[in-house]
Amino acid sequence: MSTATTTTATTDLRLTPAAGRIGAIVHDVRLGGELPAETVAAIEAALYEHKVLFFRDQQHLDDAGHEAFARLLGHPVGHPTVPSADGRYVFELDATKGVRANNWHTDVTFVPSYPKASILRALELPPAGGSTVWANTAAAYQDLPEPLKVLAESLRAVHTNDYDYAASLALRPELADNAEIANLFRQVFVSTAFKTEHPVVRVHPVTGEKNLLLGAFAQRIQGVAGADSKALIALFQRYVERLENTVRWDWQVGDVAIWDNRATQHYAVNDYGDEPRLVRRITLDGDLPVGVDGAPSRLLEPAEPPRVAGLVPAEELETEAAEAAKVAAAQAAGAGAAVTVTADRG
Numbered sequence: 160m161s162t163a164t165t166t167t168a169t170t171d172l173r174l175t176p177a178a179g180r181i182g183a184i185v186h187d188v189r190l191g192g193e194l195p196a197e198t199v200a201a202i203e204a205a206l207y208e209h210k211v212l213f214f215r216d217q218q219h220l221d222d223a224g225h226e227a228f229a230r231l232l233g234h235p236v237g238h239p240t241v242p243s244a245d246g247r248y249v250f251e252l253d254a255t256k257g258v259r260a261n262n263w264h265t266d267v268t269f270v271p272s273y274p275k276a277s278i279l280r281a282l283e284l285p286p287a288g289g290s291t292v293w294a295n296t297a298a299a300y301q302d303l304p305e306p307l308k309v310l311a312e313s314l315r316a317v318h319t320n321d322y323d324y325a326a327s328l329a330l331r332p333e334l335a336d337n338a339e340i341a342n343l344f345r346q347v348f349v350s351t352a353f354k355t356e357h358p359v360v361r362v363h364p365v366t367g368e369k370n371l372l373l374g375a376f377a378q379r380i381q382g383v384a385g386a387d388s389k390a391l392i393a394l395f396q397r398y399v400e401r402l403e404n405t406v407r408w409d410w411q412v413g414d415v416a417i418w419d420n421r422a423t424q425h426y427a428v429n430d431y432g433d434e435p436r437l438v439r440r441i442t443l444d445g446d447l448p449v450g451v452d453g454a455p456s457r458l459l460e461p462a463e464p465p466r467v468a469g470l471v472p473a474e475e476l477e478t479e480a481a482e483a484a485k486v487a488a489a490q491a492a493g494a495g496a497a498v499t500v501t502a503d504r505g
């Protein structure tokens with residue numbers, strides 16, 4: 160595989176392409192909160208160009224270092240419904256506890272301002288399998304024949320976290336049969352049912368590229384009934400999943416992957432049986448999508464939106480959380496332990 164060097168105005172990154180249309184391995188960078196600004200700028204530029212970046216040998220990163228690095232690229236946000244693993248922003252995906260994300264999706268698209276990027280680090284891996292595949296949704300749009308581009312640009316899709324989650328359990332019958340796990344997952348992950356209308360073609364706010372915005376949370380097309388709605392989603396989603404538009408990453412412990420969540424979908428391959436697989440993710444606050452006509456995404460449900468990520472700016476949430484923590488500490492020092500539940504679903 161050849162090695163290419165991307166040059167920015169201020170610094171160089173040594174990159175190796177990971178596939179033809181998406182993905183690059185970044186060499187010689189030690190991730191953390193102390194990275195110089197020019198390196199951060201180069202990483203951001205590479206991220207927008209390649210959509211997903213891979214960094215090997217980042218074992219030094221702990222949750223705090225993960226968050227410190229994340230803050231150089233944006234503002235961390237928690238999951239809208241699932242409690243964090245560290246009481247802050249870390250979303251843990253533990254295959255032994257949760258449902259596995261073996262479907263094509265963009266993280267958290269059931270809220271309007273879904274995350275702009277995700278940063279995932281691998282802590283424990285199965286002896287074989289457990290890789291992740293990313294797809295380039297800008298390339299998928301570009302692959303569409305002209306009449307389908309016109310059609311896609313005219314459509315709006317409803318994304319929800321309250322879909323037939325039981326169907327997604329079908330590939331793991333041992334979990335589907337476990338009523339306790341299935342109920343717990345539903346209670347936590349769908350503790351608030353969100354419905355959001357997004358354009359099917361989102362204009363990327365940084366690159367200006369047009370991206371197909373679909374994935375597993377997209378459940379129907381506005382104004383199109385039942386089977387036709389599903390057929391339209393399947394038609395466009397097929398372009399996203401074309402192998403030519405994907406990169407598959409075989410994880411090693413210590414790897415970090417960063418993806419542009421506004422320009423990709425991903426799929427966690429569930430081929431490792433009962434072996435453990437533990438990864439931790441921090442997502443960065445996103446912005447309100449717009450279609451090619453400039454019309455923004457909008458929340459349809461619930462009628463009284465909770466104050467959560469994707470609906471309220473991260474800075475406001477952080478201020479509120481700090482104040483709430485102060486009040487809680489004053490009220491009850493040493494009260495009951497928090498219960499943390501993880502769900503492997505972005």
Ligand SMILES: [Fe+2]
Nearest residue numbers: 260266504505
């Ligand atoms: Fe995900």
